Structure formats: structure tokens, C-alpha cells
Amino acid sequence: MQIPAPFEYVRASSVDNALALLDRHGPESRVVAGGHSLLPMMKLRLARPDWLIDINDLFELDYLLVDTVPNNGRVLRIGAMTRHTTLLESDDIKRLFPIVIDAERVIADPIVRNRGTIGGSLCQADPAEDLSTVCHVLEGVAVVRGPAGERMLSMAEFHRGPYETAVAQNELLIEVRVPIRDDSGSAYEKVERRIGDWAVAAAGASVTLAADGTISHVAVGLTAVGLDRNVTEVEAVLVGQAPTEQLFVEAGRLTSLACDPLADQRGPVDYKRHLADELTRRVLRAACRRAAASISDITI
């Protein structure tokens, strides 16, 4: 029977209250959102906080809204306490960022998705966390708040490495801002051993097409294959080119070289490199098709 080590529990009533509690209880205090990563770790005693600050009453962080913000232009603002299920069922997401729907459909199972949050996913920073890749690919900005106020971090600044983020012990992730680009499409594809499992490998892509049909902007990211950043090597090759099968093949090849997977119970290194290659081609194809469709939607 797995039971966490003893701790004190307190429920935060607002963001300010949560920050004050983190400050008061110091380094051995930790917030719990959905608890679907933290509680399993506490049950295995991989995490042993003295204080658990429950932020599930922070409904002020459960929102999805299209907004225009200074310096970022048009963005989708996603509150940190937004549950996976809410993301999966959102019409705005479906229309603007199909990559999120692709990913959410294969994150855990519908019941886990009722509890898990985007904030918890990003702060957990598991190398197999699907939403981390999605937010990297969409070039999201993390809004982090602490005693000294709010700071904006690119995903590269936010995500320091496996299980490590730039969020300090006395800070909270408040929101993720995702820039909305016209004439764009995005996609995610994952290979897992069985339904609901973490990725053996996964890839995501976002593509913007210019008026002449060439790729004007692209980002490609990988999950669970030892790369915490977007595959910039591929971006240089794709931008300015017409989307062709030949180009996707080259992008896949470069991606499989850029990644650095480890052999584990989910598969050997060469299999994971093969998946990085194949999945990159597939998501680029799908993202380009969706970008083209979004353009024809507008002109009709």
C-alpha cells in the first residue's frame, strides 16, 4: 500500500494567498494542482513536502480566452489551472491549435484528464510530458508570478531540463500565452505502447504558409527522445521552401540525428530515432495540410 509521508495540508483561496502560503512555509512547501504527477511521486516517497498547498480552489486560473496583449499581439491565454478535459473540449483550441487536440487525445486517459492541469504538466517537466512539446512548438510564453511580481518567460527559458523549470519555490505559473498566427496549421503524433501510456516518442509541428504557398514559419518539437528544445536544425531547412514530400523526408532525417534518446523499457535507441524521423514527417504533412485548409477557409 502506497501512502505519502506525513505533511500539513492547507487550501489556498486565491493566487495572492497561495503565494503568501508558499512564502510563509518556505522550501519544504509545494503546491498541488491536479495531483496526478505529484501524488504518485509522494506515494513513492520521491517527493516529501512538509506542506501541501492545494490550489484547486483558484478558479481564477481556470480560463481560456482569445485576447490582444501589448507586445504579443493576438494570443490565446490559458490559465494554469485549466484541466486537460477543458482543453480537449474547447472550440477555440480546435479552431486555432489542432496540435493541442491531437496531444490531449493521447494524454493519459479521460479520467486522468479530468484532474490534470496544463500548469501541473508544464511545471512537472517530465521529458515525456506532451504539453511541454506542444507549448514549445507553439512558442508559448509562460507568465510566472512571485513576491516580486510577474515575469514572462519563453518556453526555452521556462523549461530548464528534465523535471526542472525556472519557476522558483515561492512562485506560481499563472498562465500560458500562445501567439495566434494566421494561415497556420499544427499537428502532434505520438507512439505509445498501450492506450494512456506515456510516449515512446512523439513529435509536434506548427507551420505558417506565405501567400505563394511556401513555408514562412515553422517549429518542430519532439517528446521523450532527449531534446528539451525545438529542432532548430530543421527550421532552417524548411523556411522559404514549398512543402513537398522530399522536404519532409529531409526534415525527418535531420530530426532523427538531432535527438538523443535513451534505451529503456519503451524501446531501444534506433527504434526511437526511427520514430522521431517518421513522426516528424507525419506531423509536418498534417500541419501543412491544415495550414493550407485554413487559408482556403478564409478565401471562400
Add this chain to the structure above:
Amino acid sequence: MQISMTINGTFVTHEVEPRVLLVHFIRDDLRLTGTHWGCDTTNCGTCVVLMDGQPVKSCTVLAAMVDGHTITTVEGLANGATLDPVQQGFMEEHGLQCGFCTPGMMLTARALLDHNPHPEPLQIREAISGQICRCTGYATIVRSIQWAAEHPAGAAPETTTSESTEQEVHA
């Protein structure tokens, strides 16, 4: 710490240690042993209960997190002596063999039908995809849930009396 919640329509207040998981609170403190406990790792779904109407895996929720909320366990599905259509469906379509996964399966089914009264078979399969059944092969579970969708008010009384069931069995 002291927690209160409404469970199967009854308001309860209890003293718990903050580290007590909801599944153990329900089984050990409230003695409602219809909620099963299996993998302990958020995978099998036999511990599913409804929290404010939504299925959650109670081995991965603290009892303390449920303070002030509403819980439904399998004991709360029937309305007095009248079984929920989902329970009737599991009888009609043989949705269980050993019964270990059944409480969780039925609660997920109830939440699905409350949200979407006419699910496609694929939507049913997706809804229960976080739950493992080692006996049935799932086909009869899907049919049981479909049965409940087709009979939202339950079976007509004459087809569910124990008499007619007995006759069928002995026939």
C-alpha cells in the same frame, strides 16, 4: 484535520490525516467497500468514484482535497430498491464476470450518459479507456452501457422482476 463532504446524498464530517487517500477514506473510514482498490498507480480505474459528477481515480486524490465536495460511489447509484439503468444494463448484457472492475465501470458509464445520453460505441470505449477489465474483453461492458443509453428510464417492470429472470435461468 476535519473534512466534510456529501457522499451518496449524506453529509458526513470526519477527522482524517491529510495524507489519507480518498479511496482509503471511503473504504476504511466510511466502510463503503463497493469502491475497489487495485493498482494504486492511477492505471486500472477500479477505484473510480464521481467527484461533483465527474469520474476521478480515488487512489490519486487526497480525502482532504474533497472537503466541501460531493462524491458518488457505487453504493449511491441505485435509487432505493430501483437499480440505475446502468446497473440494469450490466445485468441484461452480462457486463461483469468477477466484478472487480464493475463499480468503476458503472460510475464512468453514469457520468458519460449524464454528459452524452446517446454515445456511439467508440465514445463508450474511449470513456472507459482508463479502466482495465481482465475478464470480459470489454464487448459486454460496451453493450451494457449501450443498453442503459437505450433504456434511460430503466427496464419496463415486467422484464426485470426476479420471477422472469428466474424463469429464464431455469428454462
